[in-house]
């Protein structure tokens with residue numbers, strides 16, 4: 460029996476042993492152990508699969524769980540020491556291509572090297588919201604109630620201006636601890652230059668934290684330049700000289716569309732410098748209505764067409780305009796798709812309709828835990844290890860190698 464299955468079976472036993480109860484499988488635990496052992500959905504009994512560890516029919520998994528920690532109901536995760544941890548033994552050392560730290564836009568001091576026992580996510584399905592159901596059939600932010608959205612807005616505002624509140628837990632060691640829990644070796648950090656009123660130094664702050672941290676080789680920091688900064692092009696050149704390989708661009712947070720002349724000018728320089736652009740792509744529905752015009756997917760077509768040799772990543776695969784993102788990405792081989800946020804059904808459709816060599820894993824931490832996206836990837840790649848490993852690490856390594864970055 461493969462180690463993972465052995466471990467899953469042990470888990471079902473262990474939970475009872477830990478509590479000192481006689482071993483007795485409930486129906487739920489029996490089903491869970493069956494799922495973990497590779498039973499084909501719809502069959503009765505715990506069998507083992509033949510050969511290469513994959514089943515010919517798809518297994519079925521619960522699509523709604525109670526909070527993020529409810530993901531332990533899937534055979535891929537378990538709770539140990541009060542923390543959600545991945546329970547798949549043969550995961551490759553994965554790369555999360557879409558992470559952030561706490562967004563501070565003002566001068567407030569923020570300790571990015573502080574550890575805390577818990578992370579408060581911006582969309583906090585484990586927080587003070589006993590009714591939060593984590594639903595994998597919808598775009599991820601569909602889980603957020605009005606109350607959770609209001610809390611996120613407050614957390615973002617308090618954090619950005621005063622570095623207080625949830626943001627204090629959105630630090631490098633906390634991200635690293637979660638990467639350890641989930642089997643991730645590396646992460647790409649995406650700062651966002653939002654503040655035009657005073658010099659925005661989010662890139663420098665995050666890079667400074669990484670350089671001062673113990674695990675600095677685990678993180679790759681992209682830069683961010685606001686296209687409307689008077690010295691935008693010079694700033695970009697400076698970043699390139701310092702070794703940055705790409706730019707994060709967030710139309711709704713930066714209040715500017717990708718096809719704005721100022722944006723196009725910045726991309727032209729990116730192209731000249733041989734840098735990539737990681738887009739926040741598409742409306743999430745959480746942005747204020749007046750900002751939504753900046754993130755409509757048709758605004759992304761101009762740069763993608765104008766710079767065919769430059770690599771663009773559509774973070775969130777277009778978010779709530781997945782069809783629009785797919786249409787552009789399928790027609791342009793310089794576009795990669797970030798898997799974060801999409802439903803299981805959209806991820807399945809992406810895999811069947813799009814070049815699997817251009818899919819990147821992203822979690823959008825600390826908006827969400829790594830497990831929220833990892834769960835969906837493990838579901839859609841169930842029984843397809845080669846595909847899973849492409850999405851979790853190989854594609855990212857190939858893309859980074861184009862920029863002479865080889866994560867250790």
Ligand SMILES: [Zn+2]
Nearest residue numbers: 557559739823
């Ligand atoms: Zn993001």
